[in-house]
Amino acid sequence: xxxxxxxxxxxxxIADATLRLAAREGLEAVSIRSVAxxxxxxxxxxxKYFATKDELLLCxxxxxxxxxxxxxxxxxxxxxxxxxxxxxxxxxxxxxxxNALLWSFTARAAYRPEWARRIAASYRELHDMLVAALGGxxxxxxxxxxxxxxxxxxxAIIALTDGFAHRMMQHSPDDPExxxxxxALEHAVTVLLTTDPxxxxxxxxxTGPVTTEQ
Amino acid sequence: xxxxxxxxxxxxxIADATLRLAAREGLEAVSIRSVAxxxxxxxxxxxKYFATKDELLLCxxxxxxxxxxxxxxxxxxxxxxxxxxxxxxxxxxxxxxxNALLWSFTARAAYRPEWARRIAASYRELHDMLVAALGGxxxxxxxxxxxxxxxxxxxAIIALTDGFAHRMMQHSPDDPExxxxxxALEHAVTVLLTTDPxxxxxxxxxTGPVTTEQ
Numbered sequence: 001x002x003x004x005x006x007x008x009x010x011x012x013x014i015a016d017a018t019l020r021l022a023a024r025e026g027l028e029a030v031s032i033r034s035v036a037x038x039x040x041x042x043x044x045x046x047x048k049y050f051a052t053k054d055e056l057l058l059c060x061x062x063x064x065x066x067x068x069x070x071x072x073x074x075x076x077x078x079x080x081x082x083x084x085x086x087x088x089x090x091x092x093x094x095x096x097x098x099n100a101l102l103w104s105f106t107a108r109a110a111y112r113p114e115w116a117r118r119i120a121a122s123y124r125e126l127h128d129m130l131v132a133a134l135g136g137x138x139x140x141x142x143x144x145x146x147x148x149x150x151x152x153x154x155x156a157i158i159a160l161t162d163g164f165a166h167r168m169m170q171h172s173p174d175d176p177e178x179x180x181x182x183x184a185l186e187h188a189v190t191v192l193l194t195t196d197p198x199x200x201x202x203x204x205x206x207t208g209p210v211t212t213e214q
Numbered sequence: 215x216x217x218x219x220x221x222x223x224x225x226x227x228i229a230d231a232t233l234r235l236a237a238r239e240g241l242e243a244v245s246i247r248s249v250a251x252x253x254x255x256x257x258x259x260x261x262k263y264f265a266t267k268d269e270l271l272l273c274x275x276x277x278x279x280x281x282x283x284x285x286x287x288x289x290x291x292x293x294x295x296x297x298x299x300x301x302x303x304x305x306x307x308x309x310x311x312x313n314a315l316l317w318s319f320t321a322r323a324a325y326r327p328e329w330a331r332r333i334a335a336s337y338r339e340l341h342d343m344l345v346a347a348l349g350g351x352x353x354x355x356x357x358x359x360x361x362x363x364x365x366x367x368x369x370a371i372i373a374l375t376d377g378f379a380h381r382m383m384q385h386s387p388d389d390p391e392x393x394x395x396x397x398a399l400e401h402a403v404t405v406l407l408t409t410d411p412x413x414x415x416x417x418x419x420x421t422g423p424v425t426t427e428q
Contacts (some may be wrong), residue, residue, distance in 0.1 A: 024324060026322060028323070099324070100324035106321070106380060107314065109384060151394075151400045155378070155402075156399070159398075160377055160402075161377065163373025166376050167373060170334040170337065171330070185370070188368070188369075188370035192402060195409040
């Protein structure tokens with residue numbers, strides 16, 4: 001196995017350990033030492049890959065993003081938009097870890113502008129991907145009511161998904177309340193997709209596939 | 215001044231210092247000692263009111279909730295729903311502090327079930343208040359499509375507000391992007407309120423006042 005692959009695999013093992021630890025005990029529990037213990041490595045071995053706690057955390061956030069995109073790639077091409085949204089929600093242990101990390105980052109970004117920029121950039125990418133999937137062009141036609149509507153709709157769908165994910169985090173994945181919240185999310189998305197009077201192509205239903213190619 | 219009022223005022227001064235400190239440096243920076251310094255008091259004086267860091271943080275969260283309800287009470291009775299939502303958004307330094315605290319709590323609640331329960335209870339209260347304002351009855355008529363729709367709509371409006379608040383936290387309040395996000399939120403809420411085909415009384419417009427009596 002070429003050395004570079006080996007190096008990446010090792011980085012991801014460490015990032016995975018960081019993600020597990022941060023979800024279980026919070027960002028403040030993350031250190032080179034604690035992550036090394038979680039990964040079953042020596043602190044010196046971890047430091048060959050990551051010099052600081054912040055590098056560890058950013059790599060864990062990247063890993064979390066990549067896992068989501070990987071799940072999206074595995075969906076059938078004609079899956080409805082709500083199937084894509086579902087993958088971002090804390091509906092099992094794994095996605096709960098990812099969400100816990102995301103909310104911890106947000107909390108920290110409130111007083112760390114460079115983290116806020118990292119998160120904002122990732123949202124911008126997600127937004128533009130969603131605008132394209134909805135059949136619009138982000139920004140370009142922002143002056144027309146149509147362009148604005150697709151931009152706004154994409155923002156709204158992202159916000160709904162985040163807001164419901166935030167609610168679901170207050171319950172364990174098997175709490176019946178989570179099912180009700182999921183239904184409310186899907187209902188709201190359907191209403192927005194089918195009845196927004198400003199959408200360029202009129203009522204669209206909920207069947208348009210979302211491409212996740214980057 | 216009766217002693218009990220004095221005691222409450224002092225508790226609130228300390229909670230206010232906790233809120234400022236947590237927003238500026240994160241929950242991990244909060245301790246009896248650091249809060250005492252922020253409030254200009256001795257650690258011993260703070261400990262007369264709060265025995266632990268968790269008590270400090272919960273009181274700061276209560277204060278944050280109360281500030282929001284107080285702003286709602288000051289709105290004219292016929293203010294549109296979007297004016298109420300706006301008060302919950304991080305649009306200035308004060309509301310940014312409140313939001314930073316809320317997201318920190320959520321992050322921590324991921325591994326502290328009792329905090330998750332505290333947050334879930336506060337959301338339940340907010341949801342039922344909103345259902346009543348929309349002219350429905352939470353839970354009672356959940357079996358009918360109408361009851362479900364008002365319940366779902368209230369969940370969606372809360373989720374939209376939280377999701378957009380989360381996005382706005384990645385920008386400073388004077389960033390032009392915040393204005394675009396605010397417009398997208400108000401557009402989505404208007405669409406949900408005016409075009410949901412399942413709402414009991416049909417299209418409602420955006421004019422219904424929200425009562426905030428508790």
